[in-house]
Amino acid sequence: MVDKVVSLEEAVAVIADSDTICVSGFVGIGTPEALLRGLAERYDKQAEPKDISLLFAAAPGDGKDRGLNRLSAPGLVKRAIGGHWSLVPKLGQLAVANKISAYNLPLGCISQLYRDIAAGKPGMFSKVGLNTFVDPRQIGGAINESSTEKLVELMELDGEEWLFYRSIPIDVAFIRGTTADKTGNITMEREALTLDMLSIAQAAKNSGGLVIAQVERICAEGSMNPREVVVPGNLVDCVVVADPSEHLQTYDTPYNHAFTGRLRGVVDELAPMPFSDRKIIARRAAMELPINGVVNLGIGMPEGVGAVANEEEILDHITLTTEAGVMGGVPQSGLDFGAAVNANAITQTNQMFDFYDGGGLDLAVLGMAEVDQHGNVNVSRFKDRFAGAGGFINISQNARKLVFVGTFTARGLRVDCKDRELSITSEGQMPKFIEQVEQITFNGKYAAQLGQQVLYVTERCVFRMTVDGLELAEVAPGIDIERDILAHMAFKPIVNNPKIMDPEIFDERRMKLKNTLINxxxxxxxxxxxxxxxxxxxxxxxxxxxxxxxxxxxxxxxxxxxxxxxxxxxxxxxxxxxxxxxxxxxxxxxxxxxxxxxxxxxxxxxxxxxxxxxxxxxxxxxxxxxxxxxxxxxxxxxxxxxxxx
Missing domain, CATH: 3.30.750 (Transcription Regulator spoIIAA)
Structure with a gap:
């Protein structure tokens, strides 16, 4: 038997100049921290390998120094192709400064593309990304001027438009698991997610590349349950045992049994959200929750919808999911994002996106940073600040109903509620409803043509997407349309007798939403x-x-x-x-x-x-x-x- 367990230095020594390295990880879950540190240290000491390419779906990083942020030394990376970038700002800065060739493709499409690379196919067809910045009629996902290679092509099949995402051969795969035997079989029993470990390993192996796995422990040969082996040993070239400090379950949590499903966790009674503009928005969005439906809540302000649903005792009547692969349970936030306590099932990421892309989501609640008169939304690019789309495009284009949430203005907004009416005590300095978004992450006209139900919920009003543009559908009690809404927009929406938002939203007491939605x-x-x-x-x-x-x-x-x-x-x-x-x-x-x-x-x-x-x-x-x-x-x-x- 070949013993595939090697030192970190031996593992990273096999990487050559100009290799394309595919890196697993969703924030800190499944991120091979030791392997990334080893690669960075080798380059720091030996100035090699040079000019590598990186391929990743969800940003493996913490927004500071860990994960792919370790690989930001000049000359180490020549090209990077990723789905989510906000947690790898050091790499993102190189992209924005035009120092590396860089692309932002939908997270789900990259995840699904791994399978087609493994199958030896030239690429993958998808409608995800049409009429957004990923569409080659716009910028084809390129982040800067030096990114001239065409990774996405527009094609027509049976009279319909499709995007063709080209396969990217993988020279080296960095993956992570929990346990390995000496022949390289990998299990993931202590990992919070399975992600795309198998697809990545298959893609690298069938590209003629190498698979390097990081694990936390080695077991005796023959002691593994074959049903628990996620990546079989014939796909793995070498295994590195990481120090526990570099093999945390998430960047925030060393280990939690409830993230794995091995044990059920005790979910503490969540404290109600403080009454604020964020809670007002979350309450209105929660009114759209589909009973017995499947829901995706984005990170940030959308998380408040889950808190409201819990407070209003309707959380048990919906199934929350994360694009990382979790179905059911209580999704986590912050650096635990992607994991869930007491999930019903944990699938591969590509499988979850198959479900999303096929129309499996009854509702998605996502954030909005900029909105224009056509209902377009930008969450991915703001001059020198580059976040990337992540799974936003897959989710927003395919959910049956879509609710965008965000304050009407930003930077300094203060509101007050009295007698179930809203008043603006300090207006935000930055308008969000502008003439034209900087980058189209969601295309409003395209959604309207497809008949998608789309709402834009703010603390003072609600807009609805129509084929003719954005319509003012609801106004908060106490709000003057001309003074508080139209005066702070760069365009005039359709105004046709908007309704008054439910006054209970603006009362600090519980809304009794259960009676509205269920009883x-x-x-x-x-x-x-x-x-x-x-x-x-x-x-x-x-x-x-x-x-x-x-x-x-x-x-x-x-x-x-x-x-x-x-x-x-x-x-x-x-x-x-x-x-x-x-x-x-x-x-x-x-x-x-x-x-x-x-x-x-x-x-x-x-x-x-x-x-x-x-x-x-x-x-x-x-x-x-x-x-x-x-x-x-x-x-x-x-x-x-x-x-x-």
Whole structure:
């Protein structure tokens, strides 16, 4: 047997000038700190290797000196291609100063590209990045003037536009695991995430490159459970055992069993957010949370939505995810970002982005730094400050509903609430709603064309994206539209009788959001629009578990439709709706009775393929057309078409 355990110095000695090194890591999770230090020290002592290229998805760094920040010595790096840059500012400074060739591609696309490099494919097709700065019709992801290589191409397939991300051969892979045997088999039982370790190793090996693994311990040959081996030994060339100080679970946490799923952690009662402009914004955004839906909350201000959901006792009714691969649990923040306490599942990062890109997210709440009249958002580039897009483009382009959150102005904003009204006591010096964003990280017009639901939530108002541009949809009580909103915008939005934001948002007491989203009376779930003769029925998150539930449903529906005195169109939201199997037939009979007696045309929608199939079968068995769609837009389009017909 070949003993693959070597010293740090021996491992980094194999790296040659101009090698392309792929580095794992999500902030500090899975970041091979010892290997990066060893490479930096070798260059400092020997002035080699020179002119290396770096490839990374999520920035392996702490925003200061650790991670890829170690590799900022002049001459060491010639090119860097990464998804997220804000935590590697030393490397970012080289990029902004045009001292290295540098690119920012969507984090998810880089993660998925590893698999195609491993498979020997020329690249990967994706719609992610279209009409953003990644699109070659803009800057193709290039960060500076010296970045002239075309890594992304625009192509057309069957009349549709796609982006083609070219494969990047990997000479050396730096990966990290928990335990290795002497033949190089790697497990990850103490790691908070699995990330893309296997794909990176396969990509390097099938590119003819080397795989160097950092672990915290060595075990006896034959003692590993093969189901726990994440990277098999035949893919690994050498293994380095790191000092515990360079193998922390995250940059903030040496080790937490609850991050791994090995043990369940005790989640302390979270203290309520202090009442402030941030909490006001988080409260309004939380009103969009889909019961029983899948949600991604971005880092920073979006994290407040989770705190509000916890305070309002609805956190158990949604599934929070992180792009790093965590499904469920309580996502962490700061330098623990990416990990979660008590996750339901921890998948590979590329798998999570497959789910996101395919439309698996019901809602994403993301930050916004700049917004323009077209609804474009910039979070990635601000003159000499370069953050990068991270997973923002994948998430924002593919979530079914999207809520951007941020204060209306920045630098010095102060607000006050009294009697459920908002007043601006000190206006921010920096406007956020400007004529044109510096860089398009999210394209508003493109989202509108695709029919995506997009809101922009601030402490004083809410905007909605429409095909005609940004519309002022809601205004906080106490706010003057001309004085407090339009006067601080570089453009005039569409203003057409905006609603007043819910006054409870501006009260320090709890909002009782659970009653709004979950414990809603059946009578309040029915809305009639006389202009289209359509009734909207919101059954999201409701359940028919007993005969009494069904009887209540029956009584309310018959009274409501009977009082209208005429047949109507209906659009019903069944997202998160559950029906006990033993009551399914009775419920379908009830639906058929309603439809024959009261409905002109009926359209129902739910993201649950199972529910669509079962309801469809039940309705067809009763000689009714199911007309069950996946989205509200599809259901509304069906009713509109029927009305025109």
């Amino acid at each position: 809603v009376r059946m009578e309040d779930r029915l809305t009639y629009d006389a202009s289209t003769n359509t009734v909207f029925i919101n059954l999201a998150g409701t359940a028919i578990n007993t005969r009494e539930d069904l009887d209540e449903h029956y009584t309310v529906m018959h009274k409501f439709f009977g009082d209208l005195g005429k047949k109507v169109n209906i659009i019903s939201n069944f997202d998160g709706r559950t029906i006990a199997p033993k009551l399914r037939a009775a419920y379908a009979d009830f639906q058929a009775e309603l439809e024959k007696k009261y409905f002109l045309d009926a359209a129902r929608y739910t993201t649950s393929a199972f529910l669509r199939q079962k309801m469809g079968q039940d309705l067809k068995a009763r000689a009714l057309s199911p007309n069950i769609f996946e989205t509200a837009a599809e259901a509304a389009a069906f009713i509109n078409a029927q009305n025109k017909g």
